[in-house]
Amino acid sequence: xxxxxxxxLVFWTTLIFVVFFLLMRKFAWKPILGAVKGRExxxxxxxxxxxxxxxxxxxxxxxxxxxxxxxxxxxxxxxxEAREIKEKMIADAKSEAQAQxxxxxxxxxxxxxxxxxxxxxxxxxxxxxxSLEIAETLLKGELSNKEAQTKLVEKMLGDAKLN
Amino acid sequence: xxxxxxxxxxxxxxxFLILPLMASASGGHSESADKEFSATELIxxxxxxxxxxxxxxxxxxxxxxxxxxILWTDNGLEIxxxxxxxxxxxxxxxxxxxxxxxNEVIFYADKFETLKEEDKSAFNFGARPLDFSITKNxxxxxxxxxxxxxLFITVARSYKKNxxxxxxxxxxxxPLVIFVRDDIAIPNIGEKKYGKYMPYLLTxxxxxxxxxxxxxxxxxxxxxxxxxxxxxxxxxxxITFLITTLSANxxxxxxxxxPPVPKALYPIMWPVEIxxxxxxxxxxxxxxxxxxxxxxxxxxSLISLIYIFKTVAIAPVSGAFVxxxxxxxxLVAALQAYVxxxxxxxxxxxxxxxxxxx
Numbered sequence: 001x002x003x004x005x006x007x008x009l010v011f012w013t014t015l016i017f018v019v020f021f022l023l024m025r026k027f028a029w030k031p032i033l034g035a036v037k038g039r040e041x042x043x044x045x046x047x048x049x050x051x052x053x054x055x056x057x058x059x060x061x062x063x064x065x066x067x068x069x070x071x072x073x074x075x076x077x078x079x080x081e082a083r084e085i086k087e088k089m090i091a092d093a094k095s096e097a098q099a100q101x102x103x104x105x106x107x108x109x110x111x112x113x114x115x116x117x118x119x120x121x122x123x124x125x126x127x128x129x130x131s132l133e134i135a136e137t138l139l140k141g142e143l144s145n146k147e148a149q150t151k152l153v154e155k156m157l158g159d160a161k162l163n
Numbered sequence: 164x165x166x167x168x169x170x171x172x173x174x175x176x177x178x179f180l181i182l183p184l185m186a187s188a189s190g191g192h193s194e195s196a197d198k199e200f201s202a203t204e205l206i207x208x209x210x211x212x213x214x215x216x217x218x219x220x221x222x223x224x225x226x227x228x229x230x231x232x233i234l235w236t237d238n239g240l241e242i243x244x245x246x247x248x249x250x251x252x253x254x255x256x257x258x259x260x261x262x263x264x265x266n267e268v269i270f271y272a273d274k275f276e277t278l279k280e281e282d283k284s285a286f287n288f289g290a291r292p293l294d295f296s297i298t299k300n301x302x303x304x305x306x307x308x309x310x311x312x313x314l315f316i317t318v319a320r321s322y323k324k325n326x327x328x329x330x331x332x333x334x335x336x337x338p339l340v341i342f343v344r345d346d347i348a349i350p351n352i353g354e355k356k357y358g359k360y361m362p363y364l365l366t367x368x369x370x371x372x373x374x375x376x377x378x379x380x381x382x383x384x385x386x387x388x389x390x391x392x393x394x395x396x397x398x399x400x401x402i403t404f405l406i407t408t409l410s411a412n413x414x415x416x417x418x419x420x421x422p423p424v425p426k427a428l429y430p431i432m433w434p435v436e437i438x439x440x441x442x443x444x445x446x447x448x449x450x451x452x453x454x455x456x457x458x459x460x461x462x463x464s465l466i467s468l469i470y471i472f473k474t475v476a477i478a479p480v481s482g483a484f485v486x487x488x489x490x491x492x493x494l495v496a497a498l499q500a501y502v503x504x505x506x507x508x509x510x511x512x513x514x515x516x517x518x519x520x521x
Contacts, residue, residue, distance in 0.1 A: 004212040004267040005285050005294035009394040012301040017398065020308045020370065025362040028315035032340055033361060035322035 202467035210388045210459050213267055213299040214245040218383040225250050228383070230302055234262070234269065235293035245296070254283070262292070269294055300395065303387035307373045315369075343368050343504065351508040356515050360508070363406060367399060368504040375455060375496030379489060390499070391455030393448065400448035403507040408440070411514035443510050447503060454499050458492040 139152070216228040229246035247258035254265035257272045265275065265283050274290040275283070282290065297305075318333045329337045343365050348357040374390045389395050419436040422429075465481045465488065 004298065005269070005291070005296075006394050008294045008296050008298055009212060009300055009392060010398055011295055012297070013304065013395050013398040014402075016301070016304055016308055017366075017370070017402065020312070021363065021366045023312060024315060024366050028312070028319045029362040029365050031319035031322055032315065032337070033344070035319075035326075036337060036341065036344075039326065 200467075200470045202464065202471060205467055206460055206463045209386075209463050210391055210456055211267060212388075212392060214248070214264065214269075214296055215250075216299050216302060216383060230299065231297045232269070233295040233297065235295060236261070236271075237292070241292070269296075299387050300389045300392055303377055303385070303389050304374065304395075306384060307370065307377055307389075311369055311373055339369075340365060347501070347505050347508045351505065351512040352515065353512065360406070360410075360511050363402075364504050364508055367403075367507060368500050371399070371451065371503050372497055372500035375500060376493070378455060378459065379492050379496060388456065388459050390451055391459055393452045396448040396452040399451070399503070400444040403447060403510060404441070404444035406507075407444070407510045407514045410511060412517070414517060415514045443506075447506055451499055451503055454495055458488065458495055462488050462492070 214232055215230055218226045218228060220226065227250070229244045232241075232243055232245050232247070234241040241259065241261075243259055248262075248264045249256050249258075252264055252266060254263045254270070254275055257263055261272055262269050263272045263275050264270075268283070268285045268291060270278070270283070270287075270291045278287070278290055285291075314332065314336065318336050321329070321331065321333045325333075328334075344357070344361060347368075348361055348364050352360055371390055377385045378388050378390060380386060419440065420433065422432045422436060424432055462485055465484045468481050469475070469477050
């Protein structure tokens with residue numbers, strides 16, 4: 001290699017490079033790097049926003065599901081309660097009806113009893129008045145003679161004693 | 164797959180069409196046909212710098228773009244066109260009655276007369292004026308700077324209109340910018356501090372890459388070997404060194420002057436650590452220079468084979484190898500830009516790293 005004068009190339013390289021560097025820094029690298037950075041930031045932000053939106057959607061979805069599950073549970077509970085109430089009502093109605101029936105039967109029985117007693121009492125009265133009439137008739141017949149009268153009195157007295 | 168095959172076929176046929184042109188352009192430097200062909204001379208002239216941009220040879224005459232020569236002489240500034248030397252590079256033609264050019268180094272004509280052969284070097288500052296010429300490499304560098312400024316300012320403007328996904332040029336260049344940020348800057352410097360160094364890393368990445376690529380294009384106004392020039396790589400590595408050193412924190416200096424070793428070893432450690440500060444950018448400088456120059460030398464050697472064997476029959480073989488090397492060098496061009504940027508980021512990262520331990 002021919003070693004030509006070193007100062008020429010050293011001088012010009014230094015000068016040209018420094019000027020070139022300053023020009024490039026101001027007019028090329030700053031705008032280019034700035035634009036690239038800006039775009040990267042905006043892409044990152046957009047991706048982040050999308051990610052957040054996705055997360056929000058997920059949250060919303062899970063919230064909805066939770067709400068739905070709660071509603072379902074509540075509905076089930078309400079149905080269960082309703083069923084219980086229904087059953088209780090039926091059971092109550094049944095027992096009341098039974099009680100009522102029993103009461104009615106009881107009162108029926110009581111009234112039958114009292115009717116019966118009254119009937120019996122009347123029957124007794126009838127029977128007693130009938131027997132008195134019979135006895136009267138008989139006595140009239142019997143007591144047509146004295147002996148028979150005395151006998152009867154004695155007999156009656158004897159009965160009374162026994163009583 | 165089919166498109167790839169077609170592309171390869173196309174490149175192959177194209178390379179066979181272009182190669183003779185390339186070869187003649189390369190061979191042109193060996194001057195006339197009667198002079199013995201020297202591969203060394205050819206390669207040296209191609210990988211080195213020049214005061215004029217050689218385009219082609221026509222009927223034995225070099226067609227070249229003369230570049231401005233700017234000299235800081237003992238009597239002040241002198242600016243004139245390189246055409247004043249009439250393509251002379253042997254120290255015979257005196258331009259402006261004062262200067263001669265010998266192997267692309269401009270000497271004072273009167274002092275050059277008395278110089279011995281070994282003193283005719285670029286480092287003999289007593290015998291030559293300071294040379295701030297716009298050389299082929301400076302020209303190429305200016306071109307690359309203009310290309311990059313146009314490309315990236317267009318991209319930057321496109322963001323003002325389009326806040327959606329990038330398209331067109333921005334769609335192509337933005338992944339590269341993001342690659343530098345996410346795969347070079349952030350892993351090596353760290354999430355907190357990388358922002359400050361991003362403009363520098365991006366600038367060197369694209370600057371080195373495009374100049375590597377420009378060097379691979381074998382015709383005017385490309386074909387310079389800027390990134391394979393050690394002065395250029397020296398400046399780039401030196402800037403990385405400056406940034407590293409100036410942004411170094413307490414932990415970095417602590418590691419150099421109070422390394423975690425017994426105090427008795429400090430006299431040994433200090434020189435080692437201080438040399439280490441310089442070897443890192445030095446390796447950067449050599450790596451880029453050697454890789455790119457080696458690629459150019461291999462391609463030029465393969466083309467020189469045609470002239471060494473003096474037969475056109477070797478041209479297809481050379482051509483196939485040159486094509487292969489060119490494709491490989493395209494990979495190397497990107498790779499070396501990446502490596503330079505990566506290591507710069509790594510060195511800066513080491514300098515600004517916070518140490519919680521020791």
